[in-house]
Amino acid sequence: MVTKGPLPYDAVVAQVTRLLAPVLGESMAIASTNAHGQKLAIQDGHVTPDQVEALVTKLGSGLAVFVGREKAAALAAEMRAAVAQLGSAP
């Protein structure tokens, strides 16, 4: 679980794509994050911790064909940490 409460979806996307862009390119990072995000049934522009976890897991598994599972898992961990910081921000 990356956070305890709901987070703004746009902020989550910004954090995740910032980390994915060097590998996937910015437009693909945004497109793939949004493609997975659309399947999460987001309401009121906020995502629950479970939805964030599902999003990060999906993005990580897709990355594995390019970078291998080990590095994909490391990137997913970075994404979780970055999103967790959003939750702890005042």
Place this chain on the structure above:
Amino acid sequence: MTLRRVQLAFMVLALAVTVLYVGRTIAGPVGIYQAVLTDGLLVRLAGLAKLALLILAYVHAQATAGRLEADNPARAPWRLLALALGGFALGQAVLTSYQMVRGLSPFPSLGDVFFVAGYPLLIASFFGFIRTYREAGYPVGSAGEHTLIAAAVAVLAGLVAVPILRPVIAAGGTPVQLFLNVAYPSFDFVLLVPMITLVRVAWPFRGGAIFNAWAAILGGVVAICAGDLLFAWFSMLGSVHLDPLLHGAYLVGYVCFALGTRLHRDLVSA
């Protein structure tokens, strides 16, 4: 000097030899190209550079495959790509041995067996990459779209291949020469089908490390296709004075292969 810098030095050296070849094509065998940079010297330098680059590309592709998990769907295409590059490296090793001893590039040679064997592996690996990347869930086009692109490229390649290959066939030569002069361009036309589809797959990744690696690899394919087509035409026309252009095209292609596979290897490195 780190290993990475040695590799970079090889690539720069190869590109420098390419520039020398372009100069040789424009100037002809005069001046410095008559006194110092003779055809024999250039062909030896180019042969060694090509061999080193192909070995590097093979090693990087093999290392990438090795770092991917056994059940990772991208592993098999990387193995096939490594085998293809290994085939090219073996072919070049044979060719370079002739070049080092005699300062000439015999055609055909035993090296052609390995070069010809490499193409089906390269084509199969590209089809494997397309399927793997599409199924990874990224918006890189549907199977239907890829089939449509492949069909369109196949039709166009077929239309272009006929007028290009007809005079090559008509020019004759020994059966082996004729076979190879038709086989290389034919493989290239087939290779264009997955290559263009892979461009479609890679294009949305522009700006990222994945795109940089694939742009280099696919750029290498374009260069070797150009080299093969020029080779068939120049052989047919007997235009030996244009050989430097061929060497230049292959050098650029192999630099791209070495660079692209290196960049992708960096992606999978922890």
